[in-house]
Amino acid sequence: MVPVRTTKSLDELRRDIDAIDDRILELLNRRAGLAIDVGRVKAGQKRDFHSPSREREIYERLTRANPGPFPSEAIRGVYREIISASLSLEAPMKVAFLGPKATFTHLATMQHFGLSAEFVPQKSIPAVFEEVEKGRALYGVVPVENSTEGMVSHTLDMFMESDLKINAEVLLEVSHDLLSRTGRLEDVKKVYSHPQAIAQCRTWLDENLPGVPVVDVASTALAAQIVGDDYTAAAIASEFAASLYDLKVVRKRIEDQVNNFTRFLVIGKKMAEQGGDDKTSLMFSVKDEPGILYRMLEPFAKRGVSLSKIESRPLKKKAWEYIFFLDLTGHVTDPMVADAVQELKGYCQFVKILGSYPRAK
Numbered sequence: 001m002v003p004v005r006t007t008k009s010l011d012e013l014r015r016d017i018d019a020i021d022d023r024i025l026e027l028l029n030r031r032a033g034l035a036i037d038v039g040r041v042k043a044g045q046k047r048d049f050h051s052p053s054r055e056r057e058i059y060e061r062l063t064r065a066n067p068g069p070f071p072s073e074a075i076r077g078v079y080r081e082i083i084s085a086s087l088s089l090e091a092p093m094k095v096a097f098l099g100p101k102a103t104f105t106h107l108a109t110m111q112h113f114g115l116s117a118e119f120v121p122q123k124s125i126p127a128v129f130e131e132v133e134k135g136r137a138l139y140g141v142v143p144v145e146n147s148t149e150g151m152v153s154h155t156l157d158m159f160m161e162s163d164l165k166i167n168a169e170v171l172l173e174v175s176h177d178l179l180s181r182t183g184r185l186e187d188v189k190k191v192y193s194h195p196q197a198i199a200q201c202r203t204w205l206d207e208n209l210p211g212v213p214v215v216d217v218a219s220t221a222l223a224a225q226i227v228g229d230d231y232t233a234a235a236i237a238s239e240f241a242a243s244l245y246d247l248k249v250v251r252k253r254i255e256d257q258v259n260n261f262t263r264f265l266v267i268g269k270k271m272a273e274q275g276g277d278d279k280t281s282l283m284f285s286v287k288d289e290p291g292i293l294y295r296m297l298e299p300f301a302k303r304g305v306s307l308s309k310i311e312s313r314p315l316k317k318k319a320w321e322y323i324f325f326l327d328l329t330g331h332v333t334d335p336m337v338a339d340a341v342q343e344l345k346g347y348c349q350f351v352k353i354l355g356s357y358p359r360a361k
C-alpha cells in the first residue's frame with residue numbers, strides 16, 4: 001500500500017480531479033481550434049495536413065519536459081490520440097490496411113495513427129498497395145516480418161513492382177487468445193485460424209484440444225467472424241477480435257513462444273523526412289559472380305554504416321537470380337549512407353531505395 005500523504009477525503013480528491021479535467025477539456029478544445037486554423041493555413045499553402053516530423057517533435061519535446069509523476073511512456077499514447085483527433089478536424093485521413101477488421105495489422109494501424117483516422121480494410125496485400133497508389137488512401141499498412149515465422153514474402157515482392165515508399169515501421173507484440181461464443185473449452189469441436197497463428201499455438205492445441213480439427217483460413221479476424229455463427233467452433237485471434245465479433249475468451253495467451261513480435265510497414269507516396277534516429281530499406285540485384293555479395297556490403301562496412309538485415313528473394317523473371325533487401329541504420333540523406341548507396345549503384349544492375357523512416361522503439 002502506498003502511504004497516505006494527503007489529509008483530503010476521497011470525495012475532495014475526486015472533486016479536485018474533476019476541476020482539473022474541466023481545465024484539460026477546455027485546453028483540448030482550445031488546442032483543437034488551433035489545429036483547425038493550422039489546417040486552413042495549410043490548405044491555403046497546399047501543404048500536407050499530416051506532418052509526422054512535427055508529431056515526432058511534439059512527442060519528444062513533451063517527454064523531455066515531463067517532470068512526472070505522470071509516466072513518460074504514457075505521453076505518446078495520450079498525445080497520439082489528441083493529435084489524431086486534431087488532424088481529423090483539419091482533414092480526414094484514410095489509411096488502408098490488410099483486413100478484415102481486427103487483424104493484427106488493424107491493431108498496428110490503430111497503434112500508429114490513433115483512433116480518429118479512417119481505417120479501410122483490404123482483402124490482400126496488393127489491394128493495400130493499390131489503394132495508396134491510386135490515391136484513395138494516404139497510407140497503407142502491411143505486415144512484413146514475424147519474429148518466429150520470418151518474412152512476409154508477399155510484401156517484399158510488392159516492392160519489386162511498386163514505387164511506394166516505406167514511411168514508418170510498427171512493432172506489435174502478437175498474442176493469441178482462443179475465442180468462442182460460449183467461452184467454454186468443452187464446447188470446442190473445431191478451431192479456425194490463420195496458418196501462422198496455428199503454427200504459433202501448436203503445442204497448446206496438442207495438449208489442450210487433442211484430436212480437434214484445426215482449419216486454415218485467410219486471417220485470424222476471418223476466423224473470429226466465422227466462429228460468430230458457430231457455437232461449436234473456436235478461433236485463434238486477438239482479444240480485440242473478441243470485442244469486435246462478440247466472442248468470449250476461452251483461454252488467454254495460448255501462443256507457445258512469448259515475445260512474439262510482428263513488424264508492419266506504413267507505406268505512402270512520399271519519402272519521410274529525416275528524424276535523427278532513422279533506418280533505410282533498399283533493394284538491389286546483382287549479376288551472379290564470385291564474391292559479389294561481399295563487394296555489395298563493403299561500401300557500407302568501410303563507412304561504418306551498420307546493416308540490420310539482409311534478405312534475398314528470387315527474381316521471378318529469371319531462374320536462380322536474386323533480389324536482395326537490405327536494412328541499414330541512418331537516413332538516405334545522411335552523407336555516409338548516400339555515399340555508400342552511390343558506390344553500391346556502381347556494382348548493381350539496379351538499386352531502389354524503399355524508404356528512410358524512424359526506427360521503431
Ligand SMILES: O=C(O)C(=O)C[C@]1(C(=O)O)C=C[C@@H](O)C=C1
Nearest residue numbers: 035038050051054055083086087
Ligand atoms: O502542426 C501541424 O502541422 C498540425 O497539423 C497540428 C498537429 C497537432 O495536432 O499538433 C496535427 C496533425 C499533424 O500531423 C501534426 C500536428
